[in-house]
Amino acid sequence: MEIKNYSVTFGNRQLSTNLNVSFSKSKMNIVMGANGAGKSTLLDFVAGVGPKGAVGEKVEIPSYKKIAYQLQQVHFFPTLTVAQTIEFYTTLTDKAKIKMYENAQTVRKNILDPIWDTKMGQLSGGERQIVLTYGQCLLDKEVYIFDEPTSGVDETNAPVILSMINDLVINEHKIVIMTSHHSDQLKQFDLNLITL
Numbered sequence: 742m743e744i745k746n747y748s749v750t751f752g753n754r755q756l757s758t759n760l761n762v763s764f765s766k767s768k769m770n771i772v773m774g775a776n777g778a779g780k781s782t783l784l785d786f787v788a789g790v791g792p793k794g795a796v797g798e799k800v801e802i803p804s805y806k807k808i809a810y811q812l813q814q815v816h817f818f819p820t821l822t823v824a825q826t827i828e829f830y831t832t833l834t835d836k837a838k839i840k841m842y843e844n845a846q847t848v849r850k851n852i853l854d855p856i857w858d859t860k861m862g863q864l865s866g867g868e869r870q871i872v873l874t875y876g877q878c879l880l881d882k883e884v885y886i887f888d889e890p891t892s893g894v895d896e897t898n899a900p901v902i903l904s905m906i907n908d909l910v911i912n913e914h915k916i917v918i919m920t921s922h923h924s925d926q927l928k929q930f931d932l933n934l935i936t937l
């Protein structure tokens with residue numbers, strides 16, 4: 742899966758010019774770069790949700806229906822409990838295809854079970870982020886895109902969240918694309934680094 746000759750222009754501002762990016766199926770694809778470098782814009786382009794200023798050739802990128810995309814700003818129904826939110830995700834996928842590897846089970850048991858009946862609007866930002874990342878990982882898609890999934894997540898929980906995401910690559914051979922500002926959190930994983 743690739744994008745070729747990718748360019749982004751906002752008004753008279755040129756963000757990327759004729760960029761070529763190949764995405765790996767066997768390593769997590771990590772998009773890194775300074776604030777404003779265009780990481781989220783690149784994810785939007787791959788996910789097929791814009792922006793208007795971006796052009797490029799998409800090679801073997803599946804339809805948006807086969808892409809799970811978690812935005813940087815997490816939004817969900819604040820009056821739904823964690824249980825109801827996860828139930829919502831499971832209605833979006835074939836239940837027989839939901840896989841629970843060890844890291845997902847750890848997230849569920851150690852982080853989600855204690856807040857299972859709490860409303861999303863009553864959670865901390867990091868907890869909310871974890872609930873939604875867990876929900877995304879339950880979906881059965883070909884490509885998973887996460888915009889800073891460990892933003893606001895503490896240093897104990899971040900490694901298990903990243904391991905849960907990495908399971909999509911090593912156990913399911915899915916394409917994972919993720920932005921991060923924390924290269925130190927990613928040292929233990931096989932990575933395809935994309936620097937903007």
Ligand SMILES: Nc1ncnc2c1ncn2[C@@H]1O[C@H](COP(=O)(O)OP(=O)(O)OP(=O)(O)O)[C@@H](O)[C@H]1O
Pocket residue numbers: 751756774775776777778779780781782783792813
């Ligand atoms: N629709 C738009 N119209 C005009 N400018 C935009 C638009 N979308 C993004 N930009 C600008 O493009 C730049 C890149 O934005 P983007 O969100 O992709 O950055 P980023 O690398 O993800 O940054 P961060 O690390 O802060 O999340 C920013 O300066 C932003 O203001």
